[in-house]
Amino acid sequence: MTxxxxxxxxxxxxxxxxxxxxxxxxxYTEEMPVMVPWSLPSARPVYSGADAPVLLSSDRQHPQVRARLAAGERLIAAPASQPGERLVDAVAIMDKLRTAGPWESEQTHDSLRRYLLEETYELFDAVRGGNLNELRDELGDVLLQVLFHARIAEEATQHAFTIDDVADALVRKLGNRVPAVLAGESISLQDQLAQWEERKAAEKMRNGGRFSCVDDVPTSQPALALAQKVIARVLSAGVPAQLIPASIVTVTVAADKDAENELRTEVLEFMDTVRAVERAIAANRRDADVSNQLDGAAPLGVVSADEWRRHWPVVVDEPLDDPLAPELVSGDDDLLDEVDAVFIDSDDEEFGVPELAVEDVDLAEPDQPSSVEPQ
Incomplete structure (x- = not known):
């Protein structure tokens, strides 16, 4: 008996x-799909007649299954569930909700944006709180957003994709980014990080390249997170810390200020400046016979600190107490020496910046800070 x-x-x-x-x-037990017993020549429902030598079921808790196993009958079972199999159930539920749910069927990628942001913040709070039960639940809420967006994408008239396409893209990305780890090789943390960045850059090149070091930075994230991301990007691209303006390094919060929007505006303007300088550097690198080449035709590659300085259009506006900040020009006897340290490329017509002469400098009273601005 089995x-x-x-x-x-x-x-x-x-x-x-x-x-x-x-x-x-x-x-066979009653939950079995009808096509399964139909495919078996001598199959009959459970409870029909005497017990057959074989009982086929998909429900381990079925009374007949439990009774026969308790009696010592032989068990032949499918392999144990693998991690992630419940994700299949979650996908099926999401599909049913999208098909039959009055609310779910009306949602779009855009209408779900606020829920995605809200669930992400709640997940962040759960991580910070350290409660694993809350963390599990909030991860489930974020997973719901992933499944929901993927299900909506199946209905797109162009470039439709499924949740399997999402998983496939992730598997291929990880397989390309960390092949040594996945192959079981021994690798140091530094080598793994270097390999990740190198292969990430290669992916960008295959996908058309990323011209600017601040491209693909998500600008809809909170302003402080955006500022931190942009600062990290430009520093890794070789931008001297002295060129990062004080307005995005130091944030002032006050009741009469909209600190979020003010910081975002400053960061977006700084990103525009970085892109403009990158275009100027690209133009300066061109040979005479390719003068008509488009500015964004190819990534810049390595940019030296000197190149950044020579093409930078303005001087940082205020002194910074942060280690990133330089000493700025003040109205004292060393003013002209300080001006000599400002690098402005007078040949770059894109910015329309004239050469900085002594008469361009507004000499303030000694107790008043002065600034250097191109005229």
């Missing part, structure tokens, strides 16, 4: 050890 348990998600997949047994007298 009990054969199949996977309820794939009831037609039978363990190889059970194939021969299914050719004889078989009973």
């Amino acid at each position: 009990v054969i348990l199949v996977d309820p998600r794939r009831p037609a997949l039978v363990p190889v050890d059970a194939v021969e047994l299914l050719t004889g007298d078989v009973q």
